Amino acid sequence: MGRKMGYLVLTIAVAFMIAGCSKAPTQELDTATASIKDVAAAGAEKYSPEDLKKLNDQIAAANAEIKAQEGKWFKSYDKAKEMLTKVKADAEALKPTLAAKKEEAKKNATAVQEAAKSAVEEAKTLLAKAPVGKESRADIEAMKADVKGLEDGLTEVQNLVTSEDYRTAADKAKAISDKAASVSDQVKQAMEKVAAAKKGKVKK
Amino acid sequence: MKAFRPFLLLGVFGLLLFSGCEGPPIPQEVGQAELQELDLWRIGGPLYAPQEYQRYKSALSKAKDDLIQESSRLFFLRDYGEVQAEFKALLKEGEGLRARIGIEKNSRALDVDGQIAARRAKIEKLRWLASIINEGYLAGNALTKAELALAEAAHLSKQGEFESARERLQGLNGDLKVAQNALAPLLARYTDPALNAKWRRWVAETVTESQSRGKMAIVVSKFDRLLYLYRGGNVVKTYPIAIGRYGASLKRHAGDLATPEGKYSIIQKRPHSKYFKALLINYPNEEDKAAFIAAKRRGQIPRSIGIGGLVEIHGGGKDGMTYGCIALDNKQIDELFDMVDVGTRVTIIGSTDTKNEISSALTGL
Secondary structure, eight states: OHHHHHHHHHHHHHHHHHHHHOOOOHHHHHHHHHHHHHHHHTTHHHHOHHHHHHHHHHHHHHHHHHHHHHTSSSOOOHHHHHHHHHHHHHHHHHHHHHHHHHHHHHHHHHHHHHHHHHHHHHHHHHHHHSOOOTTTHHHHHHHHHHHHHHHHHHHHHHHHHHTTOHHHHHHHHHHHHHHHHHHHHHHHHHHHHHHHHHHHHHHO | OGGGHHHHHHHHHHHHHHTSTTOSOOOHHHHHHHHHHHHHHHTTHHHHSHHHHHHHHHHHHHHHHHHHHHHTSOGGGOOOHHHHHHHHHHHHHHHHHHHHHHHHHHHHHHHHHHHHHHHHHHHHHHHHHHHHTTOHHHHHHHHHHHHHHHHHHHHHHHTTOHHHHHHHHHHHHHHHHHHHHHHHHHHHHHHOHHHHHHHHHHHHHHHHHHHHHTOEEEEEETTTTEEEEEETTEEEEEEEOBOBTTTTSBOOSTTSOOBOOEEEEEEEEEEEETTEEEEEEOOSOHHHHHHHHHHHHTTSSOTTOOOOOOOEEEOSOTTSOBSSSEEOOHHHHHHHHHHOOTTOEEEEESOSOTTSHHHHHHHHO
């Protein structure tokens, strides 16, 4: 009887040891969470939102696994640890691609910004050459006001580039380029109109 | 036999452990649901149906918990029947959500595109209003900014980013207001009922005079950019004209490039003018002089500036702008010149119609 009691106590002690030995992977969880925050700060939401969502889903799944294990008599956090290690590895792999994507967006925005500057400059040069005669004065004045609006727009583009909002900057710069080209066409038409009027007067 | 029992039990246990111990496979609906959730997120679930999407996510999370729980049971006790049913129901809910997102997206697209069209129409209207009164410079800057924001909004809408498009549209309202406020005082003259009534009275008096005396009379409508020639009270000729650079405004003093409004007469016919042929009118008349003196007293006109004069109806072309005179094409001034005499009444008005195009355009703004 004494011997049986001894086995029972030993079995219970071993069971408690096994059950108590597994600790929740809090450190791995903290590391994985920090790696997600790190990629989010590096612009994942802007440049790779789907990858960021996948990372968040993965960590949520790992949390669910931890929760499930916590409710068990014999806990095993191996799977959760494995999942959290994968989150960290995926986040670390994502980070350098974000930098590349950001650089690409910046390059694109800067190129469109330069094109917009050139287009506005061309419109300004044409306007400066345009003869402000009686026939074209109002048109030229109106177009000068248009160009002023475009120059204000270029300032906004620069502010957007400075604040690293490259996509909005590129969109705005593209709109400026298009409008500047349309102003240049109008100036040319106004100049042609004046030239035609002068030619007409010579005939008379 | 008794001696073999432990080996038999161990054998059965081993067989269970190493052969069929994997249990039933995880239902395929689990993977499908994960892909569905990602897809619903991609098409904008959190944005277009946030509550439904959140409910769906919670249901998915619960189903996954149930799956983990079931998976953690001993393999020979596992039964994924309920979990499978749960995931099937979830997939069905997801399809409903997908349809709901589609409807919401279409509705927002229609709304945003409608707003874009309305703003575009407003910008075009303001540009047109500015052009008919030659005041594009007043509104150009603000309208250009509005056009840029509109182009951005249209681009965003095309990409399905309706909220960002809406933000841009909200932003351009301020620019439209600036443009509208710049033009409003000038445009208001043409829709002012009292001023319109005065202009109509002048026209009626001019036509009656022409009728009663059987003589020629001229009525110039600045808004219509037309010169009407009357004989015996009837319009016999209509000529398109150009007016002053700031012709839409009322002439108040020398050098303001505005075209006067009032009842005048031809005081001199000039067959040889800088602008082909010219008919000089008696601006300033008594009313103009009184208004000028009053404005000077109020300090609205600098002391050094005079009232101006030498306002003519001349040639040079209807397509240009003048310093305040009324210009016709040479062929037409040639014709008009021979039909009128010194003393012919010349009445210059803004517009006779309170319900003119400006009025209609302003109503829509």
